[in-house]
Amino acid sequence: MEGTVKQIFPSYYKDFRCIAGDCRHSCCIGWEIDIDADTMEVYRNFPDIVQRIDTSAEPAHFRLTEDERCPFLNGCGLCEIILNHGEDHLCQICDDHPRFRNFFGNRTETGLGLCCEAAAKLILGYPDKVTFDVTGCGGDSGNEREFFALRGQLFAIAQNRDLSIAERMREMLVFADADAVLPERSLTEWAEYYMGL
Numbered sequence: 040m041e042g043t044v045k046q047i048f049p050s051y052y053k054d055f056r057c058i059a060g061d062c063r064h065s066c067c068i069g070w071e072i073d074i075d076a077d078t079m080e081v082y083r084n085f086p087d088i089v090q091r092i093d094t095s096a097e098p099a100h101f102r103l104t105e106d107e108r109c110p111f112l113n114g115c116g117l118c119e120i121i122l123n124h125g126e127d128h129l130c131q132i133c134d135d136h137p138r139f140r141n142f143f144g145n146r147t148e149t150g151l152g153l154c155c156e157a158a159a160k161l162i163l164g165y166p167d168k169v170t171f172d173v174t175g176c177g178g179d180s181g182n183e184r185e186f187f188a189l190r191g192q193l194f195a196i197a198q199n200r201d202l203s204i205a206e207r208m209r210e211m212l213v214f215a216d217a218d219a220v221l222p223e224r225s226l227t228e229w230a231e232y233y234m235g236l
Contacts, residue, residue: 045177047148050170051161055138058157060116066136066155067109067118073098078130085128088120145177168198204229 074082074092079099082088091110093102101109111119120128137155141148151158179187196202196211204226212219224232 067112
């Protein structure tokens with residue numbers, strides 16, 4: 040069907056759940072949380088919310104506490120907006136995080152970011168080969184088809200359980216550049232390298 044956008048999600052996506060008060064690295068601490076315009080209009084009807092918002096700049100954002108916590112993050116690590124008003128009153132960034140979207144022509148790919156402890160545990164602990172759930176039927180352009188075909192081959196190499204992790208890394212590197220040489224490192228050294236990114 041012409042004009043329909045294809046939506047693509049990794050197979051583990053549907054299993055993601057925020058661990059809220061059990062999170063050791065809350066996404067509600069340490070960064071300014073912007074409020075989209077539509078949600079700001081809703082918040083104007085709730086004095087308990089709007090009084091903790093800085094509207095002097097665009098976009099409006101929650102006024103962080105002295106220890107850089109969202110003013111709605113309570114002592115148990117739970118969101119007072121959800122507790123008092125429901126999840127449907129979250130601003131877009133809070134509702135989306137750690138989800139992200141990449142847009143390609145008639146294709147939207149949605150994933151989970153490793154910046155979230157629960158998402159990282161789900162992704163890195165996923166026991167099965169990752170497949171992709173697809174809805175919609177949008178088509179890809181010629182260049183996009185080539186890109187996705189190459190990426191699919193890299194995914195296949197990465198998930199080839201007949202090879203060790205080091206062998207998969209080497210094979211992926213050679214696939215990308217026949218003259219490339221993978222530095223010799225132990226799995227521990229590679230883990231430390233990737234954890235440092």
